[in-house]
Amino acid sequence: MTLRVTNTLTGETEPFEPRDPDSVLLYYCGLTTSDPPHLGHARGWVHVDVMCRWLEWLGYDVRHVENFTDVNEKIVARVGEDGDSEADVARHYVRQVIEDMRSLNLDRAEVYPRVSEHVPEIISLVERLVESGHAYEANGSVYFDVTSFEDYGKLSNQTVEDIEAQGEDAESEKRHPADFALWKAGGVDPDDIEEHRHPEAAPAEAACETAQTWDSPWGEGRPGWHIECSAMSMTHLDETIDVHVGGQDLVFPHHENEVAQSEAATGQRFADYWLHVRLLETSGEKMSSSLGNFFTVADAVEEFGADVLRTFLLSTAYSSRATYSEETIGEAEERWDRLQRGYERAVDACDSVDAYAKVTDETLREAVDDVRVEFEAAMNDDFNTREATTALLDLTSAVNTHVDGHDDAYDYRGLRRAVETFEEFGGGILGLSFGEVSEESDVALAGDIVELVLDVREQERADGNYERADELRDELEALGVEVQDTDDGPTYRF
RNA sequence: GCCAAGGUGGCAGAGUCCGGCCUAACGCAGCGGCCUGCAGAGCCGCCCAUCGCCGGUUCAAAUCCGGCCCUUGGCUCCA
Numbered sequence: 120m121t122l123r124v125t126n127t128l129t130g131e132t133e134p135f136e137p138r139d140p141d142s143v144l145l146y147y148c149g150l151t152t153s154d155p156p157h158l159g160h161a162r163g164w165v166h167v168d169v170m171c172r173w174l175e176w177l178g179y180d181v182r183h184v185e186n187f188t189d190v191n192e193k194i195v196a197r198v199g200e201d202g203d204s205e206a207d208v209a210r211h212y213v214r215q216v217i218e219d220m221r222s223l224n225l226d227r228a229e230v231y232p233r234v235s236e237h238v239p240e241i242i243s244l245v246e247r248l249v250e251s252g253h254a255y256e257a258n259g260s261v262y263f264d265v266t267s268f269e270d271y272g273k274l275s276n277q278t279v280e281d282i283e284a285q286g287e288d289a290e291s292e293k294r295h296p297a298d299f300a301l302w303k304a305g306g307v308d309p310d311d312i313e314e315h316r317h318p319e320a321a322p323a324e325a326a327c328e329t330a331q332t333w334d335s336p337w338g339e340g341r342p343g344w345h346i347e348c349s350a351m352s353m354t355h356l357d358e359t360i361d362v363h364v365g366g367q368d369l370v371f372p373h374h375e376n377e378v379a380q381s382e383a384a385t386g387q388r389f390a391d392y393w394l395h396v397r398l399l400e401t402s403g404e405k406m407s408s409s410l411g412n413f414f415t416v417a418d419a420v421e422e423f424g425a426d427v428l429r430t431f432l433l434s435t436a437y438s439s440r441a442t443y444s445e446e447t448i449g450e451a452e453e454r455w456d457r458l459q460r461g462y463e464r465a466v467d468a469c470d471s472v473d474a475y476a477k478v479t480d481e482t483l484r485e486a487v488d489d490v491r492v493e494f495e496a497a498m499n500d501d502f503n504t505r506e507a508t509t510a511l512l513d514l515t516s517a518v519n520t521h522v523d524g525h526d527d528a529y530d531y532r533g534l535r536r537a538v539e540t541f542e543e544f545g546g547g548i549l550g551l552s553f554g555e556v557s558e559e560s561d562v563a564l565a566g567d568i569v570e571l572v573l574d575v576r577e578q579e580r581a582d583g584n585y586e587r588a589d590e591l592r593d594e595l596e597a598l599g600v601e602v603q604d605t606d607d608g609p610t611y612r613f
Numbered sequence: 614g615c616c617a618a619g620g621u622g623g624c625a626g627a628g629u630c631c632g633g634c635c636u637a638a639c640g641c642a643g644c645g646g647c648c649u650g651c652a653g654a655g656c657c658g659c660c661c662a663u664c665g666c667c668g669g670u671u672c673a674a675a676u677c678c679g680g681c682c683c684u685u686g687g688c689u690c691c692a
Contacts, residue, residue: 132630163692277616366692407691446624450641509639523656585650603654
């Protein structure tokens with residue numbers, strides 16, 4: 120069974136075959152560090168994280184690069200709020216992004232390159248384009264000449280004529296309306312940041328004075344938006360890479376322009392597979408900073424925790440859109456709880472002495488094997504994380520049925536295999552925290568105290584003081600401890 | 614207008630590439646039963662879908678073809 124992915128370039132789901140059969144070069148278009156990251160960004164991160172984990176599981180050595188756009192008008196617009204200069208504001212948000220990523224249990228990318236640190240590479244790429252006749256200078260700015268690149272439009276399936284019909288900037292120094300800036304002369308114009316400014320930000324004039332500029336063969340200026348990704352992808356990976364991932368809102372113009380400028384410069388394919396993460400929506404429209412309908416990653420982690428969030432973000436495949444609502448996040452919460460209970464139940468059953476009874480439950484063993492096959496098939500089918508999660512939910516059912524039906528005499532090997540599957544797939548691939556129960560001493564102490572309270576409660580129950588027993592249970596619940604009475608006495612979880 | 618992706622039960626969402634095991638998965642919500650002092654969890658069972666509309670191809674279509682309606686995203690701020 121081999122991995123198949125949906126490639127925007129061809130519009131088809133095709134077998135995944137990296138250039139080097141042992142490794143994968145993957146670039147993810149990261150964000151512009153001008154706002155706190157929201158759940159929509161987190162959806163992209165988590166899916167890319169799972170893609171990388173799965174590629175590694177398949178045996179590939181994955182080189183994952185994810186950029187930060189730290190030079191941008193929108194960042195300048197924040198000067199005075201989150202920093203005293205463009206560079207300062209960018210640093211502030213880079214730190215925030217890294218922190219948010221960590222809180223979501225993401226594996227780190229190999230490199231997080233920043234635009235501000237790659238200006239020499241950007242300049243030399245622009246020079247290459249000018250020299251080869253694909254770009255031209257005008258008043259200190261440099262533009263890419265779309266008519267010089269025959270395949271322009273192949274990613275977004277448009278033609279230069281289509282695009283020309285849409286554009287209408289009259290004052291332009293560009294030769295063609297679809298031409299785009301590789302290098303922009305001068306600093307930042309206060310008019311350009313006006314629409315992004317918050318009332319409490321510094322005055323536009325003052326903010327623009329802090330904008331970074333660099334010397335170039337065309338005079339002082341700033342890099343254009345699209346060229347950075349080409350330069351950084353080539354610098355940290357190669358001129359041709361295997362996978363380029365990004366949000367679907369980037370297909371045009373950003374990715375289209377990346378393809379054009381990169382391929383025009385090198386004469387080679389820029390990326391073989393273009394994967395686009397569909398957007399997170401809330402009440403019928405996409406979640407975005409500019410629409411202001413977002414939930415920040417930090418707030419969401421605080422409120423729901425990383426596991427619920429990951430379960431939610433993975434509850435539809437990356438290639439399908441997702442809906443955020445109280446209901447959908449609530450469902451994710453229930454799913455994660457169910458998975459976790461199933462896992463804990465399997466672990467507890469394995470730990471019980473009766474697990475050594477010689478019991479073999481073929482139904483359980485077959486179910487576990489089926490789950491493994493289903494999970495693998497789901498992931499290989501264009502990283503279908505929803506189906507993969509469903510397989511794990513089936514595993515939970517199998518464990519519950521077995522434990523319920525074999526009171527005390529368990530199939531140790533079957534359960535062990537189930538536990539391993541939860542850890543390997545749920546933990547290792549989906550990044551959920553199975554088996555990572557904290558051993559910290561304060562947690563252990565809290566556990567001891569809970570048991571003490573439960574002992575008291577058992578006494579009250581034995582004496583028939585149910586009212587008091589229920590009070591204790593309610594109070595524990597208020598503290599975040601869930602109590603369950605079972606045949607073998609009470610159990611609890613935090 | 615142009616490009617792209619979608620329209621499946623109360624919600625959410627697989628399945629559509631490669632037509633038949635789809636009398637449509639998993640989960641949430643709801644109902645009944647077992648268990649329980651009660652609750653929760655779990656288990657068993659039930660409820661809710663002629664798969665946007667109309668035609669066509671076929672022995673057979675949610676799945677293929679054509680037309681139409683609607684929604685969402687992009688069309689130089691955007692994951």
